Amino acid sequence: MIRPAKDPGYEMVVPEGWGFATSFDRRDFLKGSAAGLLIVIVFDGLGALEAMAQEGERPAGNYPTDFNAYVHIDQAGKVTCYVGKIEMGQGVMTSFPQLVAEELGVPLAAVSIVMGDTDLCPWDMGTFGSLSTRFFGPVLRKAAAEARAVLIQLAAEKLKVPEAELRVEVGTVVHTRDPKKRVTFGELTQGQRIERKLSGKPELLASSAYTIVGTSPPRRDAVEKVTGKAKYAGDVVPPGALHARLLRPPAHGAVLATVDTSEAEKVPGVKVVHEGDLVAVLHASREEADRALQVVKATFRPARSTLTDENIFEHLAKAAPEGETPSQGGSLAEGQKLATRTFEDTYTKGYVAHAAMETHSAVAAFENRKLTIWSSTQTPWPLKSQLMKTFNLGPEQVRVITPYVGGGFGGKSAGQQSMEAARLAMMTGKPVRVVWSRAEEFFFDTFDMAAVIKVRSGLNASNQIVYWDYEVIGAGPRGAVHFYEIPNHRTVVRGGWSHNPPGFHPFAVGPWRAPGSNANAFARESQIDVMAAKAGVDPMEFRLKHLSDPRMKRVLEAAAKQFGWTPKAGPSGRGYGVACSADAGAVTTNMAELKVDKSSGKIDVVRLLCVQEMGVVVSPEGAKQQIEGGMTMGLGYALSEEVRFKDGAVLDTNFDTYELPRFAIVPKIETLILPSDGPAQGGGEPAIVPMGAVLANAVFDAVGARVRQLPMTPERVKAAMKA
Amino acid sequence: MKTISFTLNGKPTQLTVDETRTLLWVLRDDLGLTGTKFGCGMALCGACTVVVDKQPMRACVTSMDDVAGKSVTTIEGLAKGDHLHPVQEAFAKHLAFQCGYCTPGLIMGAYAVLSKNPGASRDTISSRLNGHICRCGTHVRVLDACVEAGAAMKGGRS
Numbered sequence A: 001m002i003r004p005a006k007d008p009g010y011e012m013v014v015p016e017g018w019g020f021a022t023s024f025d026r027r028d029f030l031k032g033s034a035a036g037l038l039i040v041i042v043f044d045g046l047g048a049l050e051a052m053a054q055e056g057e058r059p060a061g062n063y064p065t066d067f068n069a070y071v072h073i074d075q076a077g078k079v080t081c082y083v084g085k086i087e088m089g090q091g092v093m094t095s096f097p098q099l100v101a102e103e104l105g106v107p108l109a110a111v112s113i114v115m116g117d118t119d120l121c122p123w124d125m126g127t128f129g130s131l132s133t134r135f136f137g138p139v140l141r142k143a144a145a146e147a148r149a150v151l152i153q154l155a156a157e158k159l160k161v162p163e164a165e166l167r168v169e170v171g172t173v174v175h176t177r178d179p180k181k182r183v184t185f186g187e188l189t190q191g192q193r194i195e196r197k198l199s200g201k202p203e204l205l206a207s208s209a210y211t212i213v214g215t216s217p218p219r220r221d222a223v224e225k226v227t228g229k230a231k232y233a234g235d236v237v238p239p240g241a242l243h244a245r246l247l248r249p250p251a252h253g254a255v256l257a258t259v260d261t262s263e264a265e266k267v268p269g270v271k272v273v274h275e276g277d278l279v280a281v282l283h284a285s286r287e288e289a290d291r292a293l294q295v296v297k298a299t300f301r302p303a304r305s306t307l308t309d310e311n312i313f314e315h316l317a318k319a320a321p322e323g324e325t326p327s328q329g330g331s332l333a334e335g336q337k338l339a340t341r342t343f344e345d346t347y348t349k350g351y352v353a354h355a356a357m358e359t360h361s362a363v364a365a366f367e368n369r370k371l372t373i374w375s376s377t378q379t380p381w382p383l384k385s386q387l388m389k390t391f392n393l394g395p396e397q398v399r400v401i402t403p404y405v406g407g408g409f410g411g412k413s414a415g416q417q418s419m420e421a422a423r424l425a426m427m428t429g430k431p432v433r434v435v436w437s438r439a440e441e442f443f444f445d446t447f448d449m450a451a452v453i454k455v456r457s458g459l460n461a462s463n464q465i466v467y468w469d470y471e472v473i474g475a476g477p478r479g480a481v482h483f484y485e486i487p488n489h490r491t492v493v494r495g496g497w498s499h500n501p502p503g504f505h506p507f508a509v510g511p512w513r514a515p516g517s518n519a520n521a522f523a524r525e526s527q528i529d530v531m532a533a534k535a536g537v538d539p540m541e542f543r544l545k546h547l548s549d550p551r552m553k554r555v556l557e558a559a560a561k562q563f564g565w566t567p568k569a570g571p572s573g574r575g576y577g578v579a580c581s582a583d584a585g586a587v588t589t590n591m592a593e594l595k596v597d598k599s600s601g602k603i604d605v606v607r608l609l610c611v612q613e614m615g616v617v618v619s620p621e622g623a624k625q626q627i628e629g630g631m632t633m634g635l636g637y638a639l640s641e642e643v644r645f646k647d648g649a650v651l652d653t654n655f656d657t658y659e660l661p662r663f664a665i666v667p668k669i670e671t672l673i674l675p676s677d678g679p680a681q682g683g684g685e686p687a688i689v690p691m692g693a694v695l696a697n698a699v700f701d702a703v704g705a706r707v708r709q710l711p712m713t714p715e716r717v718k719a720a721m722k723a
Numbered sequence B: 001m002k003t004i005s006f007t008l009n010g011k012p013t014q015l016t017v018d019e020t021r022t023l024l025w026v027l028r029d030d031l032g033l034t035g036t037k038f039g040c041g042m043a044l045c046g047a048c049t050v051v052v053d054k055q056p057m058r059a060c061v062t063s064m065d066d067v068a069g070k071s072v073t074t075i076e077g078l079a080k081g082d083h084l085h086p087v088q089e090a091f092a093k094h095l096a097f098q099c100g101y102c103t104p105g106l107i108m109g110a111y112a113v114l115s116k117n118p119g120a121s122r123d124t125i126s127s128r129l130n131g132h133i134c135r136c137g138t139h140v141r142v143l144d145a146c147v148e149a150g151a152a153m154k155g156g157r158s
Helices: A024-032 A048-056 A093-105 A131-159 A184-187 A223-226 A286-294 A312-320 A330-340 A380-391 A414-427 A438-444 A517-535 A537-547 A549-563 A619-639 A691-702 A714-722 B023-030 B086-095 B105-115 B121-130 B137-154
Strands: A072-075 A079-083 A111-117 A168-169 A173-174 A183-184 A242-246 A255-260 A270-276 A278-283 A297-301 A323-329 A339-351 A361-367 A372-375 A399-403 A432-436 A452-458 A465-473 A488-494 A577-585 A588-596 A603-613 A666-671 B004-009 B010-018 B049-052 B054-060 B070-075
Touching: A072 A131, A072 A184, A079 A093, A079 A131, A093 A111, A093 A131, A093 B086, A111 A714, A131 A168, A131 A173, A131 A183, A131 A184, A131 A278, A173 A184, A183 A184, A223 B086, A242 A286, A242 A414, A255 A619, A270 A297, A278 A286, A278 A414, A286 B004, A286 B023, A312 A452, A330 A452, A330 A465, A330 A488, A361 A414, A372 A380, A372 A414, A380 A399, A380 A414, A432 B086, A452 A517, A465 A517, A517 A537, A517 A577, A537 A549, A537 A577, A549 A577, A549 A588, A549 A603, A549 A666, A577 A691, A588 A691, A603 A619, A603 A691, A619 A666, A619 B137, A691 A714, B010 B023, B049 B105, B054 B105, B086 B105, B086 B137, B105 B121, B105 B137
Parallel strands: A079 A111, A242 A432, A372 A399, A465 A488, A603 A666, B004 B070
Antiparallel strands: A072 A079, A168 A173, A173 A183, A242 A278, A255 A297, A270 A278, A323 A488, A339 A452, A361 A372, A361 A432, A452 A465, A577 A588, A588 A603, B004 B010, B049 B054, B049 B070
16 A cells, blocks of 8 residues: 555555655655756647637646656656546556657656646646547657756766767667767766756657557556456545435425434434535445435425426527527528528437446545545546635645546536535544445436537539538537538537526536537438438448548548448448547547347447547557447447436436446447547547437438437337338 | 354455445445445446355345355455456456446456356357446457456366
């Protein structure tokens, strides 16, 4: 077991191998008193953030401009990189050290990583949006490249040779002509504090020179995760810690009227807390806390909501804000004049849960005026700010530690369970563990938005799309703007996962793996298919005919070849589907083959293919894992996942009624990543985006029925077959 | 309260506990064995799977009374020191995990299936593991890993 940097005065079970317990105190190091090379350079590499701002994702904070915040080299030449990102399965714990080792010129094994700890790591906006490799990767590479340049400068002085005659070889600076002249990184640092300013920017390695990036080393979390040693927030047990269970309303909008905790107080060892709307029972044993909660008697005034998963679409259409027009061109009126065939369709999709296997968990300890929180969070720094603000604490008084996160998918971006643990720890003076039940998880989830999408479009006599009038309600702008060659078009976005009118969505919604893109791709790619079928043109060829982007065309053509797609107008009876998408900088084509049981309407997916171009790939096997995972997860929102609710109550409370993809339905999955020298793009989200569309299109190809509502339950498929 | 004797990861164990408590929370809260995970509390997800007398069991619905006199193996008891069990080794090699939260339960489920029938087909393994949920979508890799682990176990490794 490893101890935290600052001993809190008791033995604490902390994630083994997690790294935040290092042999030096990071804060002292940052002040410059500890051993190691300190590189003080002003970081000019805010290009990444500017790029993000262009995508509308300006973070509310700043990455440090001092590279030593990210990379530390000790006397023995051991390198530690510090990143504020968290590991929730996506694999950056393994891929970030690859980037650092490559640019610094050290073996991969020499680089360790510390993640998601607000006392040890530099500020970070959060782990979401497939941004880690795309936008934070370049920051880390520049940090390592600067360190390497400084080390060469130091070596030149020590060896008394010009810098130009030196090169870096596995953690050692070597003279090009006289290799006996050499000095290791560790010898150069000598434990001294060294401040340097570099003139000019060190160049990053060209991708052709990579020897570590582009390989697939073993995942660093493998052994811990297969042996059960990997620690998640709910596994952290400070001595004396109490489990807390909180009284919850039966429905969103229900208000606590009366509460009687007298029976709960009789449970031996229980602590009952009642302050305003907060009613909690705490006990060292989870099961005793559960029992105590069961005997709390409470009444609630009912919620006013009359919305259900059936009338929600009508409500969304009525309540939608005016909206924005992120893209338009040509003239819709002109396009309509040119059209010989017109189409008008509406697509809908229900709310979908994140349903990570680890429920929201947090452990809070408040000692010596310092609040320490171990949290399953995707956003340690925003959480820290929220804790500081809520409890009126200074930055030195709050530490957020993020052990392994058991799945996030966007759902661990809010901090509710951490706020609950913190509040109870401060009220009781004991460390408090909050681990939501599955029912709490379904109740408080920030669901993926339900959506209503109306598309009007038209073809001219030569089967060219001449207009496209697209309106998305509920799902938001991501993936709403099409990428086809259409002369007259308009995209209108009304509402999304934020900035909605009050009561627009009946409960919390939030980012869910490529938020909004899944609904938008479903509508767009279905409508393209509808037109291809009416035109009597193969849907893959119809798309190619309307694409000009070379990346998209390359991916689609490669997919057709890999899949063995022979052109045939739909419905061909083969059950083939195709759908394209552009998300997080990557371009993707998914293809599917499936069968439909005509009597039950049940879909049996036989095989799936995803072809993706995502720039330079840091770890090909890691990227493949993300693609496969995205496709597998996408089977859920496409086929079975939909949150049922009525009058503010969430009716799905566990996995008996809410159906996630299981082994029995997972088909053969094939992935192909096309080689590219372009900058690394997002990988966590893109492959899930076309899943609803590709399966809907394959259903049409199989049985000639167009399903316009996700998920495509057997009943909906049967209804579409009758229509 | 009752004194329950059972074998835990090969060691004779005696606990005086409320016998209606679940094995899951006794493992996690009383014994510090946190590799067995809480996922649903209703035997619907498989995250808490342990092996009791060679049978895969959901620890969240298994009472302490149920394990009296029996032999319980948790994820912590599978490796021999630093030597991983073939199922663990195959999961690590095939990257048959992402977030890793369902992984201990899946490994214990696979271990139970393959211990009985190391030659189980991919389809058989798939149907036997259908009670396990993996939200990250590692299913195809889990099956690859299981087939390989089965072959190693058939060759005499356990």
